[in-house]
Structure formats: C-alpha cells, structure tokens
Amino acid sequence: MDLSDVRRHHLSVVLEHLVRSGARSRAAIAQDTGLTKATVSSLVADLLERGLVDERPVPPSRSGRLGRPATDVAPAGHRVGALGLEIDADEVAACIVDLAGEVRAMHRCVAANRDEPAEVVVDRLRGVAQAALADATALGVECIGATVALPGLVDPTTGTLFVAPNLHWFDADLGTLAARLGLPDGITVVVDNEANLASLAELRHGAGQQLGSFVFVTAGVGVGAGIVLDGRVLRGAHGFAGELGHVVVDPQGPECACGAHGCLETLVEHSSDAALARHLAAALRTVVHLLDPEAVVLGGSLAARGEHFAQQVGERLRGTTLGARWHACHVRRSVLGNDAALIGAATAALDEVIADPTIVPLGIAQPA
Numbered sequence: 001m002d003l004s005d006v007r008r009h010h011l012s013v014v015l016e017h018l019v020r021s022g023a024r025s026r027a028a029i030a031q032d033t034g035l036t037k038a039t040v041s042s043l044v045a046d047l048l049e050r051g052l053v054d055e056r057p058v059p060p061s062r063s064g065r066l067g068r069p070a071t072d073v074a075p076a077g078h079r080v081g082a083l084g085l086e087i088d089a090d091e092v093a094a095c096i097v098d099l100a101g102e103v104r105a106m107h108r109c110v111a112a113n114r115d116e117p118a119e120v121v122v123d124r125l126r127g128v129a130q131a132a133l134a135d136a137t138a139l140g141v142e143c144i145g146a147t148v149a150l151p152g153l154v155d156p157t158t159g160t161l162f163v164a165p166n167l168h169w170f171d172a173d174l175g176t177l178a179a180r181l182g183l184p185d186g187i188t189v190v191v192d193n194e195a196n197l198a199s200l201a202e203l204r205h206g207a208g209q210q211l212g213s214f215v216f217v218t219a220g221v222g223v224g225a226g227i228v229l230d231g232r233v234l235r236g237a238h239g240f241a242g243e244l245g246h247v248v249v250d251p252q253g254p255e256c257a258c259g260a261h262g263c264l265e266t267l268v269e270h271s272s273d274a275a276l277a278r279h280l281a282a283a284l285r286t287v288v289h290l291l292d293p294e295a296v297v298l299g300g301s302l303a304a305r306g307e308h309f310a311q312q313v314g315e316r317l318r319g320t321t322l323g324a325r326w327h328a329c330h331v332r333r334s335v336l337g338n339d340a341a342l343i344g345a346a347t348a349a350l351d352e353v354i355a356d357p358t359i360v361p362l363g364i365a366q367p368a
C-alpha cells in the first residue's frame with residue numbers, strides 16, 4: 001500500500017467504526033482503533049469536508065468540565081444516503097436509505113417486465129428512481145451511490161446480467177443501460193443479485209443482526225438464497241453462489257431449466273405448506289451440512305407463509321441434520337419482508353462509500 005492507500009484505509013476504519021458504533025470523541029476513536037490522536041483528528045477533518053460525519057456537543061452526562069465545550073464526531077446519518085433500485089418480473093422499485101440505516105423514501109410501480117427488452121424496463125425504473133431522488137433532494141439527503149437488485153446471475157464488475165430466468169433475459173448489458181436512468185453525475189450504478197442484497201439487508205437491519213452466519217432464502221417465481229458467513233455475503237468465484245433453487249431434491253422429478261431433474265425450484269410452485277416445508281428442508285439440509293450456519297432466514301413469500309410454516313421447516317431440518325442435537329440450525333422469518341432486496345441495494349451502495357470514503361468528493365459538506 002502506498003501512502004494514499006493507507007490513508008484511504010484509515011478513513012474507512014474511522015467511518016465504519018462511527019457508523020457501526022455511533023457518536024464518540026476523537027480521543028475515543030483513537031483508543032478504539034489504535035490510531036494516534038493526531039491521525040484521527042486529520043482523518044475526521046477529511047470526513048467532515050466530505051460531509052460524511054458531523055460534530056455535535058457531548059451529552060451533558062459526559063461533559064461538565066470547565067473549558068472549551070467538548071464535541072463528539074458522529075456519522076452524518078440523515079444527510080447522506082444511497083439509492084436502492086430493483087427490477088422484478090412484475091414491478092420496478094426505488095428507495096433511499098441514509099447512513100443511519102433509515103429508509104427515507106420508497107416508490108414501487110407495478111410493471112409487466114417479463115419478455116420486455118431490458119431498455120424498456122430500465123426506462124420504467126427511471127421513473128421510480130427519479131421520484132426517489134426528488135424525495136432525497138426535498139429531505140436534504142445527498143445521494144452518493146446506487147445499486148440495482150436483479151433476479152438472476154449477475155457480474156457486478158461489468159454490470160452484465162447473464163441470465164434472469166423469470167424475466168427471460170440473457171446477457172443484458174445493464175452497465176451501459178444505467179445511463180438511461182438519468183442519475184446525477186458522480187453517482188456510480190452497480191448491479192447485483194437480489195438474494196445477495198436481501199441477505200445483506202437482513203444482516204444489517206433485519207433478522208440477521210445478531211447472527212454471524214446464516215442463509216437467507218426467498219421464493220417468488222424462482223427460489224434464491226444469500227449466504228452470509230462470518231458477517232460477509234459469500235459470493236463465490238463468479239458471484240453465482242446461493243442458487244439453492246437448483247439443489248436437486250427429487251432426481252426423478254421434472255426437468256429444470258438448468259438441465260437437472262427435480263431441482264427445488266421445479267417442486268415449490270404448487271406445493272402445499274407441508275410439502276413445501278419438506279422440499280425446502282431437504283435442500284437446506286445439504287446447505288446446513290456444508291456450511292454450518294446459525295440460522296435460516298425465510299424471506300419473501302416464504303416469510304408470508306407464517307410462523308407455523310417456519311416451524312415446520314425447522315422441525316424437518318432438526319430431524320435430518322447430524323449436528324442438530326448439539327447446535328440446531330434455527331429457522332426464523334425475515335424482518336424486512338418484500339423490501340429486503342431493495343433496502344439491501346441501497347445498503348450495498350453505502351457500503352462502497354464506507355469501504356472507500358474518498359468516493360465522495362471533498363467539499364460536498366453542507367451545514368448540519
């Protein structure tokens with residue numbers, strides 16, 4: 001690392017610490033991070049100028065000494081936010097989530113996207129994106145990034161959507177199409193898989209907050225999963241990890257689009273709760289044996305099937321996994337429901353800035 005890399009890394013360390021742990025003094029930041037007080041002061045000055053942190057008076061309980069009033073540094077929670085976008089078979093959606101994790105705006109629009117050309121759907125997405133950005137402006141939230149959640153295999157580095165079976169899209173270049181969204185200059189648009197993004201949202205703001213390792217499962221037309229291991233979303237070599245829908249449950253079952261027979265995805269659509277719980281548990285027991293997660297989080301329509309359904313899956317899983325007697329994998333329902341992927345998209349864009357605060361230009365700061 002050269003000097004600028006070191007400084008960039010230190011900026012990220014300080015900002016992440018403030019976002020995860022809340023307001024504190026410069027001295028406390030130095031103590032918590034192991035950086036010197038002089039370094040912390042310089043880093044905080046930089047983050048202040050980028051508008052990513054604020055200064056605020058120390059609460060009366062901790063002040064009271066004579067002399068200059070003490071100040072804490074806090075993440076600029078409500079002044080900085082990111083745009084989350086989502087394309088699904090039957091709707092487009094946009095939201096704004098701020099650095100404090102609060103959802104500030106949300107727009108959903110029903111749209112028959114299946115079999116439509118990608119550019120037509122992106123133009124539909126532009127409508128809700130512009131509405132969310134107008135809300136952000138009215139609320140005084142500076143938007144610093146955007147992520148699009150897509151129901152398929154995605155390469156986030158190039159913006160290519162390889163395949164979205166339920167949209168009937170193949171090799172769509174979403175990276176180039178993002179220009180059609182008409183976002184302000186300086187807002188980078190990233191694309192990612194919706195289940196990965198939903199699992200990130202559950203990790204930060206939902207059912208996964210107290211968990212280090214869990215599997216998020218969602219079912220709509222298809223079945224998707226996001227795997228979180230040790231606090232990170234597991235992407236695999238190409239970002240293709242988590243295709244739980246293509247775990248074979250019944251080798252004698254119907255042929256699947258992937259080429260196999262009896263994939264979970266081919267069996268769930270018309271299943272009763274009891275039959276679906278059996279099929280889902282059969283696929284999940286493979287995942288539990290391979291990855292040893294603490295919990296399974298059911299999202300989307302699986303969460304909507306209710307607590308009794310979650311218990312059925314849990315019981316089936318407990319009865320068929322080797323380690324369950326000592327550490328059973330718990331099954332719980334999503335907290336964020338159908339908003340998980342959308343909120344996760346904005347969360348991922350905020351994470352980009354936390355990982356490299358220099359993405360946000362100097363001089364963006366507005367009076368708090």
Ligand SMILES: [Zn+2]
Nearest residue numbers: 246256258263
């Ligand atoms: Zn399959």
